[in-house]
Amino acid sequence: MEYKTIDDNEIHEECGVFGVFNVKNASELTYYALHAMQHRGQEGCGIVTTDGTRLYGHRGVGMVKEIFHEQELRYCKGDFAIGHVRYSTAGGSGPNNVQPFMFNHSTGDFGLCHNGNIVNSKQIREKLEMNGSIFQSTSDTEILAHLIKKDVTKSRIEAIKEALNTLKGGFAFIVITKDKLYAMRDKNGLRPLSIGKMQDGYVISSETCAFDVIGAEFIRDVEPGEIVTFTKDGMSSTFYAKDRVNNICAMEYIYFSRPDSDICGVNVHASRKEAGRVLAQEAPVDADIVLGVPDSSLSAAVGYAEESGIPYEMGLIKNKYMGRTFIEPSQELRDKGVRMKLSPVRSIVKGKRIILIDDSIVRGTTSKKIVKMLRDMGALEVHMRIASPPMISPCFYGVDTNTYEELISAYNDVEKVREIIGCDSLAFLSHEGLKKATGISDMCMACFTGHYPTELFDSIKDANKESKF
Numbered sequence: 415m416e417y418k419t420i421d422d423n424e425i426h427e428e429c430g431v432f433g434v435f436n437v438k439n440a441s442e443l444t445y446y447a448l449h450a451m452q453h454r455g456q457e458g459c460g461i462v463t464t465d466g467t468r469l470y471g472h473r474g475v476g477m478v479k480e481i482f483h484e485q486e487l488r489y490c491k492g493d494f495a496i497g498h499v500r501y502s503t504a505g506g507s508g509p510n511n512v513q514p515f516m517f518n519h520s521t522g523d524f525g526l527c528h529n530g531n532i533v534n535s536k537q538i539r540e541k542l543e544m545n546g547s548i549f550q551s552t553s554d555t556e557i558l559a560h561l562i563k564k565d566v567t568k569s570r571i572e573a574i575k576e577a578l579n580t581l582k583g584g585f586a587f588i589v590i591t592k593d594k595l596y597a598m599r600d601k602n603g604l605r606p607l608s609i610g611k612m613q614d615g616y617v618i619s620s621e622t623c624a625f626d627v628i629g630a631e632f633i634r635d636v637e638p639g640e641i642v643t644f645t646k647d648g649m650s651s652t653f654y655a656k657d658r659v660n661n662i663c664a665m666e667y668i669y670f671s672r673p674d675s676d677i678c679g680v681n682v683h684a685s686r687k688e689a690g691r692v693l694a695q696e697a698p699v700d701a702d703i704v705l706g707v708p709d710s711s712l713s714a715a716v717g718y719a720e721e722s723g724i725p726y727e728m729g730l731i732k733n734k735y736m737g738r739t740f741i742e743p744s745q746e747l748r749d750k751g752v753r754m755k756l757s758p759v760r761s762i763v764k765g766k767r768i769i770l771i772d773d774s775i776v777r778g779t780t781s782k783k784i785v786k787m788l789r790d791m792g793a794l795e796v797h798m799r800i801a802s803p804p805m806i807s808p809c810f811y812g813v814d815t816n817t818y819e820e821l822i823s824a825y826n827d828v829e830k831v832r833e834i835i836g837c838d839s840l841a842f843l844s845h846e847g848l849k850k851a852t853g854i855s856d857m858c859m860a861c862f863t864g865h866y867p868t869e870l871f872d873s874i875k876d877a878n879k880e881s882k883f
């Protein structure tokens with residue numbers, strides 16, 4: 415018997431972060447916010463709070479509803495909190511790498527959590543270890559803590575600025591002390607982080623969907639290269655870097671974020687729907703119905719259907735009630751048609767020429783399975799349309815496509831990918847089409863172009879061979 419995680423999607427975001435400053439029931443609010451961002455990481459979660467006298471923390475391996483119950487939330491006292499949901503890539507899984515981390519220090523205790531990936535972490539870690547630092551985990555997050563405390567003669571904000579200037583990559587950090595919260599984003603703005611207002615305090619989140627869930631009002635995003643400090647005197651801002659650009663990750667729009675989130679002022683559902691519209695203009699095909707692969711492709715499928723005039727149908731149903739782990743059906747049962755996650759609706763697909771919209775193709779294994787399922791249910795033709803360009807390069811900024819080998823489009827042209835997947839025709843959204851759909855021209859699109867916005871240090875060497883494109 416083989417046990418697998420529920421989520422067999424081919425690509426994963428690394429994490430989601432959340433913070434509360436000066437709002438009652440901070441741990442409970444963080445619980446609901448993390449629950450709303452569970453899609454950003456299901457392997458571990460944690461909350462650290464303070465009541466001004468000390469820090470309280472609880473974390474564990476599992477989903478938010480498994481790790482937190484009334485007792486843990488009651489233990490995490492105070493009006494300030496930070497929280498984290500984790501999908502492990504850099505640093506690996508295991509309880510030691512679950513965030514937020516807590517640190518005791520003679521100059522003041524603090525907690526820390528982050529989303530993203532530091533591409534020069536290996537070099538910094540080696541240097542720190544040579545100078546006597548001892549790490550509790552293999553996570554990148556701890557590096558910032560060691561850097562902040564490297565020179566205790568500096569003020570905390572100066573120490574944070576210096577530490578951030580040492581880090582390269584895509585990251586969003588939140589730091590909690592007994593009387594302050596700090597929120598910061600990398601100078602390329604790769605990972606999102608937004609600020610909301612709630613009662614007399616503030617909340618900070620990787621995604622704005624968490625604000626709607628707890629009733630907070632969005633104020634603004636943390637800018638690339640900005641450190642926002644929350645104290646009893648309110649919110650203040652400073653920048654740690656001069657060379658700042660807004661290269662928000664394109665995959666936040668394509669796949670990671672919830673449709674009800676706004677990332678850098680652009681609604682995720684609206685951008686996906688527009689991507690579907692542009693795709694219909696760029697790659698039309700004669701067919702009877704348009705289907706989307708649930709859930710992240712449904713908005714693009716609606717856009718494609720509206721633009722093409724071909725009816726949208728609910729031809730694929732996702733089982734919403736799966737637990738975190740389940741017993742994968744044996745090959746024999748799968749051959750007999752046992753499907754755990756996704757099922758075609760026979761009465762809709764039988765005898766139809768189908769346009770199947772998916773958000774992206776990574777390894778191609780899921781697409782191949784879906785095309786086969788539709789054909790088995792009697793579909794006459796299956797034309798795949800992908801609402802993003804071919805993924806030809808790995809991501810080193812906190813997404814788990816770390817090698818070229820994992821990417822079917824890194825080694826195969828579109829026709830070869832079509833043949834492997836087994837569909838009748840295949841087309842991807844163009845680079846220009848993606849920019850048009852989001853209205854943002856300077857996003858990070860490195861996994862589609864191979865042009866990375868930062869230095870990569872050893873990451874590129876570890877990513878096997880290069881793409882042939």
Ligand code: SF4
Binds near residue numbers: 813858861
């Ligand atoms: S490489 Fe791709 S997944 Fe990674 S940050 Fe850039 S756009 Fe996002």
